[in-house]
Amino acid sequence: MSAEKKEYLLVDENGQGKPDKPWIFRTYAGHTNAKASNELYRKNLSKGQTGLSIAFDLPTQCGYSSDHEVSRPEIGKVGVPINSLEDFRILFDQIPIEEMNTSMTINGTSMWLLSLYVALAEERGVPLEKLNGTTQNDLIKEYLARGTYIYPPKDSMKIIVDMYEYSLHNIPKWNPSNICSYHLQEAGATPVQELSFALATAIAVLDAIKERNCFSDDEFEQCVGRISFFVNAGIRFVEEMCKMRAFTEMWQEITTERYKVKTAKYRVFRYGVQVNSLGLTEEQPENNAWRILIESLGVTLSRNARCRALQLPAWNEALSLPRPWDQQWSLRLQQVLAYETDLLEYPDIFEGSKVIESKVKALKEEAKLEIQKIVDMGGALVAIENGYMKSQLVKSQTERLSKINSNELVIVGKNKWTDGIKSPLMTDSDGGIFKVDPKSAEQTLNVLGEAKSRRNADLAKKSLEDLKQAAKDGKNLMPFSIACAKALVTTGEWADALREVYGEYNPPTGVDGQKLFLSDDKVSTVRGKVEAFTKANGHRPKIVVGKPGLDGHSNGAEMIAVSAKHSGFDVIYSGIRLSPEEIVQSAVEENANVIGLSILSGSHKEIVKQLFDELTHYKAKIPVVIGGIIPESDFDELKKMGIREIFTPKDYDLMSIMEKIIDIVSVEPALV
């Protein structure tokens, strides 16, 4: 064998060919209850998955126990419900947590979930140094895009810093937070916005840690090394790959220049990926399989910026929750890419490419300007509180939607080549989608009830009081949270204790002053109808856009609010997480002509029923329309309940939606 070095091969120190180790394969999973999720995890691990990515249900994410009234419609829907240590015991049954890399997608209650994990480890006698994983804990993206925040920004940031301080000293391999730009892209961010908002968030976290001054210089370097990122990979995969390279280079620069990190390994941009779900279509959903493959390439091809962990959505996620088979199919894609192809055998294949280099440079330059703007404003927290970042995202999203509307952005099967043969994948008896058994919530509630009755009530009460006092005194809350976990305190109790001290946050909605870039015939048709209504009734039509339940994905509601204003409606939009009672109260007090609901969590039936009950209470006959991820099989039932029109992701043309709404409003007898 010749000793000649082959530039194109990856070799070990002895010159032997040595491909890279694959990234960690994860599937974002969890549903029904702790027991069902435990079974799912064990099955997935046996299929060759190499890490866990836990999805929590919305009540757990928002800090409510399952027995809270707002939880009821949501228990176990989009993830696993966790009420107390008892649920963690069940969830990790027969899973060796000391060998796992566990990612928890949890933000507002991340300290609580980490406390439960620590309490479980201590109970099992697992040394904390062995715990390996990540709590997402990126509150900024929650305020911007996803909506499962609880406390005001400054208090949330304090909790994050507490977790860094505790983790570095006690669970050194844990990533206490993970800067998540994933949802920014879902909310419409451009690559430049993703780069700049994520890095500005990381700067905000590190600045807050610096300010507390709780680490020596060496420890601070390690702490910088613990910052990891969670990124989205979209369909424009060359640009996405360049974005990843820009991230890597910019993080090197920021850690070197701003934080003076000397150790090279602590300057590495470490990131995990979930590829984009926003671009997945309900129409011809089988096309999504190809989209997912292409999006995976953007984050795996480029060795200098290859992801550390990857999770792929399922082909049918735009329809509803994926079935276990659908998740298995996605996992197989990763395995084909990593084990069948030669991808991992080569050094960086784009090094030296003029196209890639200049694209990366352009992205970096634009992102730097944007970061500077945010830093000048006072940093990411200020840019949240004054609504700057939110309004920028809403703007990008409206631009994107305008482009889809005008066919400037081609989406195969949606606005081009829309005719096709129906997918045989969807003809199975389950209709191709997964539904949570509504009865399964009982199990969760039973476990919760038992845990509460079995625990030492005085100890639980005392540990909660200690937690509150510590929060008032500004102490590090981690040890107090762990004590709560061991005392079998519940998720809702933990979150309520801190709500009492910090209050709840209500952020700017970002829709003020937004404009749509639509000015075709359809807009004038709709405006004409709105004017006709105004003339006939003496006032403009009024719409209450409501976002009930705990799902915080507010894009749809925001786009409808902006389009309604664009059409000439007076719009009442009060942001997310409203109860049906609050929405009806608004509509009644404002004497609205129509209520538009946006629900993506799958809880539409329960919520719609609550809403109509409330309308009956006020003897108000206000027409209601609904938009969201709603399976066709539910249409009949919703219409029977009184829903006038149902919009799904298929209805992407905003002005067609507005036209249907103004038509409904116009035929209603005048309300006064």
Add this chain to the structure above:
Amino acid sequence: MIDTQESLSQLVSEALLGEKYPIAKIISKIETEKNLEFRESLFHELSIQNPDSKEGLTIGITGTPGAGKSSLLGELCKLFLDFAPNKKMAIVAIDPSSNVSGGSILGDRTRVTLPRRDTRIYFRSQPSQLELGGLNPYTFHVIRFLRRIFDYVFVETVGIGQNEISVSLISDLSFLVMQPLGGDQVQFMKSGIMEVPEAFIINKCDEESLANSSYYMLESTLEFIKDILPDQSLPPIFKTSVTKRKGIEELLNYILNYQKRKDKNTETLTQLMQWIRNEYGRWGISIWEELESSKWNQAVKRNPLGGIQKLKYEEEERKIVSLIQTKIK
């Protein structure tokens, strides 16, 4: 439609009981163009059903966008429910409308979370409908109506330019809400609006020293212009913080104990003048001034205690319309 006397009287009686949907319907009708006849029957009906009707206190709240007016109101509402168990309040929040489509996004409710099915607080949004002056063309009449049902009626408007202080003209008590370091003394004086509000709020006083420095700055500015203030005494200044929950109790107590009422006739007159100016400009005002010397005005002067019914003013409004219309022709 409320086209029969009977259904109006039913709506009014339900509204007087505090039921929200009837109140909401009546407001929509007031907000409808060309509603003079409806207003006449409405206020007539109100005086029949509730002859010794209450006159709620009107509180105007204005200030620059971002001064935190809505959050402050939200906090006031929460305290109000505890502090004034037998009282009721209404809020009218005015937001700007779009110049292009005429539509609007009314987002102020976001900051005010009300207990469900509670009838003690009523919140209503209003688009400004492109009017300058921060008030909607129907705000005045909506407030007149709400005063009959609620003990306190809050009106929130945006902006503190010369035009945006109209709210103080139709309120018994008006506040200018500012942020700490919201402008230097010279700016305050130049703006020429310091003498208008009855009281000041420095909101977002989250940090003690900044709050105090702003307080003293404002106080010394007011001291400087004291001579031109209505009664030449310094108006109160409140320091509030929603995040620290400070100063809001004091503010609420001040409002709950406030006794001074503005003369509602003057208020009506002001509103009428403003309407004429909006509708017909200076020319309309000159016609009004012609009327000034008419018999009707003599009657007002002969009856200085304000016994003139508001309905008379409505009549005048109608008169001037027909007068002006004949002039146009």
